[in-house]
Amino acid sequence: MTAAVLVLAIQGPATYAASLSDLKDEKSEVEQKKNQLNSEIKEKTSEINTIEAKQKTLLEQITELTDEITNTNNQISKVKQDIEVTAGEIETLKADIVALQEKIDQRNELLAERARALQANGEVSFLDVLLGANSFVDFIDRYSAVNTLMDADRQIMKEQKEDQNKLEEQKAALENKKQELETKKAELDSLKASLNSQKEKKDNLIDELEAQQKKIASEKSVLEERYEEAVEISDEINAQIAAEQKRLLEVARQQEEARKAAAAAAAANNANNNSSGNSGASAPAVSAGNWTKPANGRYTSPYGARIHPISGTYKFHYGIDIANGTGTPIVSAADGVVTYAGRLSTYGNVVMVTHSIDGQIFTSLYAHLSSINVSVGTQVSKGQQIAGMGSTGASTGSHLHFEIHVGTWVKQSVGSVNPLNYISL
Incomplete structure (x- = not known):
């Protein structure tokens, strides 16, 4: 039932x-x-x-x-x-x-x-x-x-x-x-x-x-x-x-x-999703709690002010970067609903997932994707693959640009928080 x-x-x-x-x-x-x-x-x-x-x-x-x-x-x-x-x-x-x-x-x-x-x-x-x-x-x-x-x-x-x-x-x-x-x-x-x-x-x-x-x-x-x-x-x-x-x-x-x-059924579903479509690279292990790491790879750029790798100017980085090979599985960092899936300016290919966690609304963003496996309205579970890593948009190499926002996503600066406050690498 x-x-x-x-x-x-x-x-x-x-x-x-x-x-x-x-x-x-x-x-x-x-x-x-x-x-x-x-x-x-x-x-x-x-x-x-x-x-x-x-x-x-x-x-x-x-x-x-x-x-x-x-x-x-x-x-x-x-x-x-x-x-x-x-x-x-x-x-x-x-x-x-x-x-x-x-x-x-x-x-x-x-x-x-x-x-x-x-x-x-x-x-x-x-x-x-x-x-x-x-x-x-x-x-x-x-x-x-x-x-x-x-x-x-x-x-x-x-x-x-x-x-x-x-x-x-x-x-x-x-x-x-x-x-x-x-x-x-x-x-x-x-x-x-x-x-x-x-x-x-x-x-x-x-x-x-x-x-x-x-x-x-x-x-x-x-x-x-x-x-x-x-x-x-x-x-x-x-x-x-x-x-x-x-x-x-x-x-x-x-x-x-x-x-x-239905925690047990969701866990089984997560396990099945983690083993699919990884194009030769593995999906990250699902962590306990509400959030999990979105991809395996090298942590290459932190949240905060930095020298932009393309423009060479001093800019604020509203997410974190995880580098790995093209096609590396990208998973949803938490249970949620896909609210955007497609091209978005310099982000290249993007997926946004809106989450309700203990009554608080969050939105996670996954950018520079080589492929997208979900569509708007899809309900996803924590650890479920939603895309493949890539270098679309303004990117210098295959990596995941990952953001977390409190509330719905409006633009980079609105509601932006450091993802490391919610996930562990």
Whole structure:
């Protein structure tokens, strides 16, 4: 009956425990995805900062263009006013020219009448007029009339010449005003063209700015959304891993109870396992108590600070090293459940076994393995072969790197203890 219970205890949890390694692998993938997304978000943020600097420049250019547009509009308004003033002056000049021309035409008519009168009556000299006087008084009157008439003629001729000169000046001024008007109209057309160009450039800059902002916001939003999804997945996986580890710890405790209840059967099972698959080298003898030596061989490196054999730098060694030939049997140092079996960074091939010993949880780690004989979820007994010694990962030769951690294995430094406090070599 006891044996049957033990078999069920071994087979049942194994199916579920196998998922822990998968969950850890999945978590690792999600963490890599998060790191990648976070890196992309940082790159996008850096790109945004760069673009924001460009946008600042664009905004400054837009502001400058706005000022230029305002100045151009002011210039256009001034030119329009100048055109209106010039047009008014042209109309005034035209009116003055018409009035002046009328005066000149009237004088011309008067002079023409005088000429016709002289032609009709014959030419009469002023001397004849004076000599024809009947008396001195009449002479004086005639002299005065002649002088008045001569002065009038001279004044008419003077005014006529002045008006004709003025007419020519006003006509020239009119032409100048017309030319000035055409120049101002051309300036107005140029200013309007410049204004349209400035407005178009400003609109293009604004469109470019809005397009950049929309594109960046969209890309960053997508990345942040993907990152949030990855965080949610990661949290879910963490919860699943925690639940699976809790369940495996319970399995380990149940195994301890089963072992104590069937000590004789477990001892027989250990003896059988110790004699198998040793590839020409022997498995270590099983020690009394809770722990046993994991492999036979030379003790080559202690727990603690040392010069790393590969990097040559001063580093902490979180386990002990036992050297022997490739394939030398590696056994579980205590009863437990396999919680990891596979490749792990510089460790090379690794097996981790979680143990429940008198209610305390431990995890033992076996690294640089040439072969692995168990899978995640397998329940193993103290002294049962779980792997073969090797030199996979960062290794200088065939040996076992062996660690013991209080609690579950998180990383090298967490819960690390000196294995020699628990096993004897």
